[in-house]
Amino acid sequence: MISVHILIYFFSSISIVIGINPLAHKDFFDVRQLYSIKSLFDAGVHLGHKTGVWNPLMKQYIYGDRHGNHIIDLNETDRHLFLALNVTSHIAYRKGVILFVCCRPQFQHLVQKTARECQEFFVIQRWRGGILTNAHKLLPVPRLPDLIIFLSVPYNMDAIRESAQANIPSIGIVDTDCNPNLITYPIAGNDDSLSSLELYCRLFSTAILNAKVQRQNDDNYTIDKSNDGETPRDNSRAEMAS
Amino acid sequence: MASRNFKVGTVYTRVLGLLKSGAIKQKPLWFDIVETFPPILPTMHNRAPVPGRARKLQYWEDEVREKFYKEFKFIEPVNLYETDNKPTICDRFIMHYEQFSQEETDGDVAFAKSKEALEQEGVTFSRIKEKEEKEAVPVKENTASEDNASIENIFQL
Numbered sequence: 269m270i271s272v273h274i275l276i277y278f279f280s281s282i283s284i285v286i287g288i289n290p291l292a293h294k295d296f297f298d299v300r301q302l303y304s305i306k307s308l309f310d311a312g313v314h315l316g317h318k319t320g321v322w323n324p325l326m327k328q329y330i331y332g333d334r335h336g337n338h339i340i341d342l343n344e345t346d347r348h349l350f351l352a353l354n355v356t357s358h359i360a361y362r363k364g365v366i367l368f369v370c371c372r373p374q375f376q377h378l379v380q381k382t383a384r385e386c387q388e389f390f391v392i393q394r395w396r397g398g399i400l401t402n403a404h405k406l407l408p409v410p411r412l413p414d415l416i417i418f419l420s421v422p423y424n425m426d427a428i429r430e431s432a433q434a435n436i437p438s439i440g441i442v443d444t445d446c447n448p449n450l451i452t453y454p455i456a457g458n459d460d461s462l463s464s465l466e467l468y469c470r471l472f473s474t475a476i477l478n479a480k481v482q483r484q485n486d487d488n489y490t491i492d493k494s495n496d497g498e499t500p501r502d503n504s505r506a507e508m509a510s
Numbered sequence: 511m512a513s514r515n516f517k518v519g520t521v522y523t524r525v526l527g528l529l530k531s532g533a534i535k536q537k538p539l540w541f542d543i544v545e546t547f548p549p550i551l552p553t554m555h556n557r558a559p560v561p562g563r564a565r566k567l568q569y570w571e572d573e574v575r576e577k578f579y580k581e582f583k584f585i586e587p588v589n590l591y592e593t594d595n596k597p598t599i600c601d602r603f604i605m606h607y608e609q610f611s612q613e614e615t616d617g618d619v620a621f622a623k624s625k626e627a628l629e630q631e632g633v634t635f636s637r638i639k640e641k642e643e644k645e646a647v648p649v650k651e652n653t654a655s656e657d658n659a660s661i662e663n664i665f666q667l
Contacts, residue, residue: 291542291543291546309593310593319564322564323559324559324560325557325559327559327560327562327563327564328560330564331564331567332564332565332566332567333563333564333565333566333567334566334567338564339567347550348550351547351549351550354547355540355543355544355547358543358547359539359540359543362539362543363539364539364540414538414539414540415540429516432516432521432553432555433516435516435521435524435525435528435538436521436540437521437540437544449553449554449555449556449557450516450553450555451553452520452521452544452549452553453549
């Protein structure tokens with residue numbers, strides 16, 4: 269595990285100097301190490317709703333019907349979650365703006381805490397209509413996010429439509445009663461229990477923070493490289509810190 | 511930047527079109543990333559659902575488990591926070607049943623045999639049944655006055 273990190277650190281630090289493209293790697297930020305299917309199962313991600321309230325669009329993500337409850341296929345969830353975390357890391361690495369949206373009262377505090385941890389943005393109160401499509405009127409500085417993460421999809425359907433209208437890719441946790449059609453990277457999973465929401469929040473914040481640390485290392489490395497000839501190493505570090 | 515044509519194509523194809531036509535000059539930050547890691551299914555606002563319903567998850571041991579709890583009514587504490595629990599008495603019963611059902615074609619015989627096997631291991635079945643029978647309250651018989659209750663004799667006590 270440690271050796272893998274060192275290897276990746278080594279490759280990524282020379283990535284900018286030599287010109288290795290992070291996008292050429294399948295898993296540049298080592299996202300696969302963050303979770304396992306067992307950890308998804310332990311957090312109750314596989315638990316869906318009663319069969320009566322299902323959305324037939326979710327059929328391909330459902331493993332089966334157990335005594336009147338839908339069970340979500342964790343293999344599918346794994347594929348989609350890996351892809352979503354990878355994309356999130358890449359966007360964080362390029363210093364993109366990531367927005368967490370969760371207008372469900374139970375999880376407001378959790379999502380706010382997560383977004384603050386990884387120095388990103390959040391909407392946990394009401395979604396004001398037109399905040400993306402009419403940004404130049406509603407916001408003082410119209411800087412749209414580069415990725416939106418929806419943690420409670422049924423509460424934010426209008427926001428999802430708006431992100432599609434504003435051409436912003438979106439990630440959404442879709443339960444068995446949600447509509448995944450307009451979401452760019454849907455992740456099938458339980459969105460009603462605290463344990464699973466905590467898992468998603470932890471995964472996204474870790475992925476973002478790892479990518480930011482990676483970026484910081486790369487920037488430091490290039491600055492060190494360029495200053496090597498004139499100034500001693502220690503002085504350049506001190507300048508960086510101040 | 512907002513597009514009314516969000517129902518046509520995906521986020522990627524729409525921005526690609528804008529870039530080609532020269533409506534926007536600069537690539538968005540996410541463009542290369544979504545190009546390299548496209549969604550598993552391309553986004554479509556009107557994607558039709560896969561026909562049919564989800565299959566039923568039914569296993570052969572479900573019937574045995576149901577019969578076991580109906581006959582013996584074991585109540586055991588199980589810690590749901592732990593994922594690697596010890597096998598319960600019912601689980602052990604099913605393990606025996608699986609062995610016996612390979613030898614016996616009749617399910618009831620295999621059921622009785624696996625019960626015997628558990629008893630040899632030291633599990634007692636009879637006590638719970640006896641206790642229930644002792645605790646069972648006999649149903650009261652209706653008194654005669656209630657039997658011939660009618661409007662005619664409402665004042666007779």
